Amino acid sequence: MEKQWEEMSSDEKQEALFARWISPEGVKFVSPEAERLYKERTTRIKDAVQLKKKPDRVPVLLIPSFAPAYYSGLTPYDVMYNSEKIVPTWKKFYMDFQPDGHGSCEVPSPGKFLEILDFKLYKWPGHGVSKETTYQCIEGEYMKADEYNLFIHNPLHFLNYIWPARVFGALEPLQTLPPLAGVTEMYGVAFSFIPYGTPPVQAAYKALLEAGSEAMKWIGAVGNFGKDMAEAGMPAYVAAPTKAPFDVIGDTLRGTKGVMMDIYRQPDKLLEAMEALTPMFIQMGAGAAKMFGNPLIFLPLHKGADGFLSDAQYKKFYWPSLKNVIMGLVNEGVVPFIWAEGGYNSRLDIIGDLPKGKVIWLFDQTDMAKAKKALNGIACVGGNMPMHLLTVGSTQDAIDHAKRLIDICGKDGGYIMANGAFFDKVKWDNLKAIVDTVKKYGVYK
Amino acid sequence: MAKDLVNTLADLKEQEAIKIVKDRLSAGEDPLKIMEDARKGMEIVGKRFSDSEYFIPDLVYSGEILKAVTELVKPKLTKAAESKKLGKVVFGTVAGDIHDIGKDIVVFMLDVNGFEVHDLGVDVPVQKFVDKIKETGASIVGLSGFLALAFDSMKETVEAIKAAGLRDKVKVMIGGGQMSDEIKNYTGADAYGKDAMAGVTLAKKWIGAQ
Numbered sequence: 001m002e003k004q005w006e007e008m009s010s011d012e013k014q015e016a017l018f019a020r021w022i023s024p025e026g027v028k029f030v031s032p033e034a035e036r037l038y039k040e041r042t043t044r045i046k047d048a049v050q051l052k053k054k055p056d057r058v059p060v061l062l063i064p065s066f067a068p069a070y071y072s073g074l075t076p077y078d079v080m081y082n083s084e085k086i087v088p089t090w091k092k093f094y095m096d097f098q099p100d101g102h103g104s105c106e107v108p109s110p111g112k113f114l115e116i117l118d119f120k121l122y123k124w125p126g127h128g129v130s131k132e133t134t135y136q137c138i139e140g141e142y143m144k145a146d147e148y149n150l151f152i153h154n155p156l157h158f159l160n161y162i163w164p165a166r167v168f169g170a171l172e173p174l175q176t177l178p179p180l181a182g183v184t185e186m187y188g189v190a191f192s193f194i195p196y197g198t199p200p201v202q203a204a205y206k207a208l209l210e211a212g213s214e215a216m217k218w219i220g221a222v223g224n225f226g227k228d229m230a231e232a233g234m235p236a237y238v239a240a241p242t243k244a245p246f247d248v249i250g251d252t253l254r255g256t257k258g259v260m261m262d263i264y265r266q267p268d269k270l271l272e273a274m275e276a277l278t279p280m281f282i283q284m285g286a287g288a289a290k291m292f293g294n295p296l297i298f299l300p301l302h303k304g305a306d307g308f309l310s311d312a313q314y315k316k317f318y319w320p321s322l323k324n325v326i327m328g329l330v331n332e333g334v335v336p337f338i339w340a341e342g343g344y345n346s347r348l349d350i351i352g353d354l355p356k357g358k359v360i361w362l363f364d365q366t367d368m369a370k371a372k373k374a375l376n377g378i379a380c381v382g383g384n385m386p387m388h389l390l391t392v393g394s395t396q397d398a399i400d401h402a403k404r405l406i407d408i409c410g411k412d413g414g415y416i417m418a419n420g421a422f423f424d425k426v427k428w429d430n431l432k433a434i435v436d437t438v439k440k441y442g443v444y445k
Numbered sequence: 446m447a448k449d450l451v452n453t454l455a456d457l458k459e460q461e462a463i464k465i466v467k468d469r470l471s472a473g474e475d476p477l478k479i480m481e482d483a484r485k486g487m488e489i490v491g492k493r494f495s496d497s498e499y500f501i502p503d504l505v506y507s508g509e510i511l512k513a514v515t516e517l518v519k520p521k522l523t524k525a526a527e528s529k530k531l532g533k534v535v536f537g538t539v540a541g542d543i544h545d546i547g548k549d550i551v552v553f554m555l556d557v558n559g560f561e562v563h564d565l566g567v568d569v570p571v572q573k574f575v576d577k578i579k580e581t582g583a584s585i586v587g588l589s590g591f592l593a594l595a596f597d598s599m600k601e602t603v604e605a606i607k608a609a610g611l612r613d614k615v616k617v618m619i620g621g622g623q624m625s626d627e628i629k630n631y632t633g634a635d636a637y638g639k640d641a642m643a644g645v646t647l648a649k650k651w652i653g654a655q
Contacts (some may be wrong), residue, residue: 123543129568133541133594256546260502264457307640310500342622387593388627417545421623424594 013333014358017295018046022043024293027230039232041100045296047413048380049335054413059100060435061237061382063339065107065422066134068093073292077131077426080111080124083221090225096235097435101237105225109135112215116207117167121252128363136423142166143253145261148269151253154277163253170207173200177186185242187226190220226292238337240288240431241298242281242329245321250303259303263317282328285336295335298362299326307340311350319350330358339383341421348374364420372409381409382416385434390419392425400429402437410442416441450479450638454486455493457503459510462486466517483514494554495642501550504641507543508553533583535574537565538621539598544591547641547652548623551587554641560585571598571605571631578611585616585648588634591622600631607633616651618644624643 008016022042029035040056041244047055066076070418079086090105114124121142122128124135142163143151151158157179176195183189226236228255242253247442248402249270250259262270285297303309304318320427329336343350344366351361352375362383363371371381384405389398402417450469453462469479490507493499499507534555538548545567552564563581565573578586586606587597599619608610617634622645629637637642 068470129543130541134592136543136592138543139546257505260505263502264459264506308501310503313500313502386625386627387623388625388631391593391596392627421593424592426593 008333010331010333010358013331014295014335015333017289017293017333017335017383018042020293021295022046023332024230027227030231030235034231034233038230038235041141041233042235045235047414048416049360051193051377051414052357054444056419056442058410058415060417060438060442061101061103061207062094062097062425062431063103063266063419063422064093064097064436066424067426068105068106070097070425071428075125075131076108076134077111079108079137081126083108083110086222087225087228091229095232097432099234099435101235102226102229104236105222105312110214110218113218114216116211117171119167119333120169121167136292137251138258139251139255141255143249143257143258145254145258145266148262148266150197152269152272152276155273155280159280164247167252170211170409171204173204175197176201176369182316223411234290236294236296238296238298239292239294240285241300242288242294242325244299244301244304244318244325245277245281246304246318247300247302248277248281249273254302258440267317271321274317278321278328281325282332285325285329286332286334289329289332289334293332296337297334298334298339299329300339300341301344302341304347305340306346307343309410311346314347315350319347323353325360330355333399335359338362345370351375352378354378361415362418364415368405369408372415380414380416383398383418383420385417385419387419387421390400390430391424393427393430395427395433397436398427399433401440402434406438406442413444450482451489452512454483454507454514455489457490457506457510459506459513462510463517465514466477466514470521471515476518479518480515480522483511483518484557487511491554491558491642491645493642495646500543504550504614511557515535529559531559532585532648533561533563533581534587534648535563535565535577535581535583536584536589537569537574538567538589538591539595539602540568540570541598542590542592542595543567544589544621547591548587548589551589551620551638551641551644554645555587555648558645558649571602574602575609575611578606578615579609580649584615585651586617587644588617588619588632589621590619590624593623594624595621596628596631599634603633616647618647620644 001268022039044055044059047053048059061421068090069076069079071093074085074089079089086105086108094102111124122135125131125133129136161174161177178192180192181253183192236390254262289295289297304314309318326336338359339362341364348370356378360380360382361375364383368384375381389401405417450462450465450582453465466479487507490499494504508640516633536552538544552562555562563577563583566578588602590599603617606615616640619634620638621631624637636647638647
């Protein structure tokens with residue numbers, strides 16, 4: 001009899017998730033060639049991750065922001081306000097460039113949905129920034145400095161009712177709703193529901209229903225992308241994202257300045273809040289990996305980059321909770337696909353404290369020779385194709401850099417070629433040249 | 446009584462620094478002297494940042510402490526602090542980009558290092574930079590940007606400065622997220638600064654100060 005999930009070791013869980021990814025259920029390949037490509041690509045990435053044997057060649061991934069839209073001559077606005085345009089545009093991008101995986105097509109959130117809810121956390125094309133530019137975050141103290149106790153005592157209530165009331169204008173009335181934990185007996189049960197009878201709360205729920213319909217329309221337009229791509233031979237390189245607890249607080253709850261003040265003024269509360277967030281963000285990743293049958297979970301890192309924190313601050317405030325999230329995921333068979341945005345040179349001695357063959361570390365502006373040395377035999381590394389080579393460099397410079405990266409990091413496997421940061425408008429020839437170079441030069445003999 | 450405000454601030458001891466300021470004010474000390482000590486403390490903070498002893502949280506926190514000190518001292522100031530400015534800088538995040546955290550830190554560090562900074566904010570149209578340079582006669586321009594889409598906005602801004610006949614009157618620095626020396630060359634700027642203190646060092650070099 002097959003082992004139950006709970007009885008499996010983390011190695012067995014990882015193997016089981018990889019097996020589901022490599023042989024996906026319900027996928028009917030369009031041709032034997034597509035099936036061959038799909039299996040080669042997933043196996044290639046698996047081998048690069050596990051460090052047990054060299055893959056057939058270096059895997060190459062492209063991680064775009066709105067690049068597929070620009071590539072088709074569309075603006076970010078065009079795809080955010082017409083979901084029907086997303087799938088053909090994203091398909092064309094991945095099919096033309098033929099990297100070893102796709103990053104799904106969910107970069108363009110539907111604009112109308114955002115308008116219905118009056119989303120305040122971002123400005124987006126045609127709504128605060130020009131139609132030709134990407135969406136951008138508006139940082140703020142969406143959780144106040146004196147609200148840590150409120151958050152720590154009931155993080156789910158805070159994230160379900162209080163935080164949305166602040167970042168979605170249409171959901172402001174939700175902050176008046178009580179936690180339903182008070183409903184334990186028949187007596188007084190209706191008290192907790194009185195706020196639901198008020199016109200503002202009812203209007204908020206009406207907005208939620210409308211937003212839900214818009215989200216449904218959007219997923220109706222884009223929902224089959226992953227299956228179509230798999231059937232055409234290209235796997236999704238990640239199932240879904242999760243985040244580092246420090247970034248959840250620094251990006252979305254307290255803001256950069258807020259979290260930096262908390263390091264000084266209320267360090268213990270900050271640590272407690274990150275501890276409260278940790279199980280949620282493990283579950284977010286582990287649940288998605290199991291649901292989609294794909295072990296790779298994206299973990300983009302923001303505020304632990306070089307310069308953002310001292311080594312001592314990183315070791316105390318950033319790494320422990322991140323490591324807990326990583327290990328929580330690894331224990332569930334997940335392969336955290338960690339993307340260290342910015343520089344990570346000063347963190348290389350710290351981040352290798354992980355079991356072998358369990359994660360991918362993708363870098364942006366980090367010295368790759370040093371990264372490879374620090375993580376050699378521990379983790380697959382990747383990334384670092386610099387933005388200037390994609391946007392303003394010559395094609396030859398891009399090719400030379402790709403070869404150099406393969407020489408430095410690719411030697412014994414454990415390396416994935418990828419861009420260092422999300423990209424929008426780039427030189428398409430350079431992009432194509434990088435992918436093609438890896439396919440020729442990155443073959444393991 | 447006269448505890449060392451310079452070092453207390455430089456060591457980022459918020460409560461102690463505030464207490465010293467309060468004590469010195471109630472002892473009737475010249476508020477300008479207190480502000481001068483605070484400025485010296487900030488100079489040490491900047492130096493420690495350059496030496497990689499301090500990092501962004503420490504800079505941001507020092508800014509908060511300085512703000513608290515200034516708020517205490519300001520009502521007692523009978524005349525504005527007549528500090529001679531080193532030079533004028535026009536600063537902003539370029540068109541299409543609304544990121545301000547990095548820009549604000551550089552503007553703050555230029556300010557505490559004695560520059561008169563005209564901060565144009567974010568998503569600044571090309572013409573606004575040109576107009577402000579003309580209006581102020583600034584000799585230094587700082588272009589900030591986080592997105593790769595800012596590369597072109599920076600290039601266009603530098604070109605507009607040139608078209609207005611101002612290019613040989615100003616030095617232009619760029620900084621932020623994906624900026625680099627290669628992007629500096631692409632935009633036609635004079636230098637790329639990797640962090641706030643690099644910006645201050647460039648500005649000081651350009652106006653010939655130490």
